[in-house]
Amino acid sequence: MSALLKPRDIHPSPLGETVIEDFIRDGAHLFDAPVDPAACARLLADIRATRDFGASPFLSEDAFDADPQDTGVDPKPGRNLLERFEDRLGFVEQAPHIVDAVTSLLGPGYEILDRKVVCGLAASSVPEWLRKRILGSPVSKLGAYVRPQYRDVTYFNGIDFHQDLIDDKARAAGFLTLYIYLHPVSRADAPLHLLEGSHTLGGSVFPHNLTRIGDKDWLYCNGWHGETVARQRILTGDAGSAAMWHACTLHGAQPDAADHGRISLRYLLASRHDGPTGMDVVNARLKGPLSMTAPRADVALDGSEAINRNTALET
Numbered sequence: 001m002s003a004l005l006k007p008r009d010i011h012p013s014p015l016g017e018t019v020i021e022d023f024i025r026d027g028a029h030l031f032d033a034p035v036d037p038a039a040c041a042r043l044l045a046d047i048r049a050t051r052d053f054g055a056s057p058f059l060s061e062d063a064f065d066a067d068p069q070d071t072g073v074d075p076k077p078g079r080n081l082l083e084r085f086e087d088r089l090g091f092v093e094q095a096p097h098i099v100d101a102v103t104s105l106l107g108p109g110y111e112i113l114d115r116k117v118v119c120g121l122a123a124s125s126v127p128e129w130l131r132k133r134i135l136g137s138p139v140s141k142l143g144a145y146v147r148p149q150y151r152d153v154t155y156f157n158g159i160d161f162h163q164d165l166i167d168d169k170a171r172a173a174g175f176l177t178l179y180i181y182l183h184p185v186s187r188a189d190a191p192l193h194l195l196e197g198s199h200t201l202g203g204s205v206f207p208h209n210l211t212r213i214g215d216k217d218w219l220y221c222n223g224w225h226g227e228t229v230a231r232q233r234i235l236t237g238d239a240g241s242a243a244m245w246h247a248c249t250l251h252g253a254q255p256d257a258a259d260h261g262r263i264s265l266r267y268l269l270a271s272r273h274d275g276p277t278g279m280d281v282v283n284a285r286l287k288g289p290l291s292m293t294a295p296r297a298d299v300a301l302d303g304s305e306a307i308n309r310n311t312a313l314e315t
Contacts, residue, residue: 010276015097016104020278024285027199027249028233029101034240035180039091041239044182044263046088047117050081053261054125057150061129064145073143073151075116081152082115082265089115092180092265098242105176105282107273113175117153120190120262123255126157154266158255161195161210164247164268165203165292171270172291173203173247174279178267181241185264187234190256192243195220195230199248202288208250220250225288246282248290 012020022029034040051057075081082089092098093112102110121142123131130145134157142155164177185191195210201222209221213229221227230250235243245251256262271277283290 010278012104013100015100019101019104020281023246023282026196028194028245031242033097035095035242036091037239040182043088055127057146058127059145059147069144075152079152081117102269105278106271107277109272110269111272113268113270115267118264118266119153119155120256121155121157122259122261124259159252161208161250161252162206166206169292175247175268175270176244178244180265181237182263183239185236185262187236188257189262190253192235193252194233195250196233197228198230198250199246200228200287201225202248202286203292222288
C-alpha cells in the first residue's frame with residue numbers, strides 16, 4: 001500500500017477521520033461516548049451468575065500437578081461464555097459510533113475474529129499455592145489452573161506490556177482489538193495500560209525492550225527498526241467505556257488490587273474489504289514489520305514458561 005495514501009482517500013466520516021488520525025499518532029482510539037451502561041449492567045449480572053469469580057473456579061494444587069496443561073486452555077468455539085449471550089451483544093456490535101469507527105479502519109463488512117469475556121481476578125481470589133507459582137510471570141493467564149468447565153473465560157492476574165500479534169503469528173497487523181468495560185474501572189481494578197505511539201515500530205518479540213523514563217514515559221526499542229518514547233495511558237472509566245487499538249500497540253495490566261475483579265469484553269476485528277482502508281493508511285506509516293514468525297520468547301516449544309519475569313508493570 002502506498003505511503004502516499006491519505007485518510008481522505010477512503011472518505012471516512014468525521015468520527016472516522018478522528019479515529020484514523022488517533023491510530024496514526026497513538027495506535028489507539030478511546031471513545032468519548034460509552035456503549036449502553038444499562039445493557040452492560042444486565043450482561044455483567046448474567047455473567048456473574050454463571051460462576052463464583054472467587055477461588056472456586058481453580059483446581060487444587062494436587063489436581064493441577066496430576067495433569068498440567070500449558071496449551072489449549074483459552075476460550076474457543078464451543079467453549080466460550082459469550083456464545084450463550086450472542087443475541088444480547090447488539091449494544092456493542094451494532095452501536096452506531098462503534099460501527100462507524102471500526103468501519104473507518106477496516107472498511108464495510110468487517111468480521112469478528114474472536115470475542116470473549118476477560119476477567120482480571122482480584123489477588124485475593126487466587127489460591128496461595130498459585131500466587132507463588134505465577135509470581136513475576138510476564139503473562140499470568142490462568143486458564144491452565146481453572147477447572148475445565150470454567151475455561152470459557154480468559155482469566156489473568158496482571159500481564160506485562162505486549163502486542164496482540166503475540167497470539168497469532170500467522171496473522172499480519174491488519175486487525176484491531178476492541179475492549180469494553182462492563183462496570184466502572186478505577187486504578188485499583190487492573191485498568192488497561194496503553195503505550196501511545198508504541199505501534200510505530202511495528203511488530204517485535206515479547207518480552208519487549210522497555211525502560212521507564214519518568215512517571216508516564218517509556219523508552220521502547222525494537223532493534224534496527226529504531227526506538228521511540230511512548231506515553232503510558234491508564235484506561236479508567238465508567239461502565240460502557242470503550243477503546244480500540246492497533247495489533248502492534250503495547251498494552252498490559254497490573255494485578256487487580258480490588259476485591260471484586262474486572263470483567264470486560266474483548267473483540268478482535270478484521271477487514272473483509274477489497275479496497276484501501278483506514279488501517280492501510282495507518283500501516284503505511286509504521287517503521288517495523290506487520291507480522292512476526294516468532295512473536296514471543298517467553299514460552300518453550302511445549303508451551304511451558306521459558307522466562308519468569310515481569311519487569312514493565314512492576315516498575
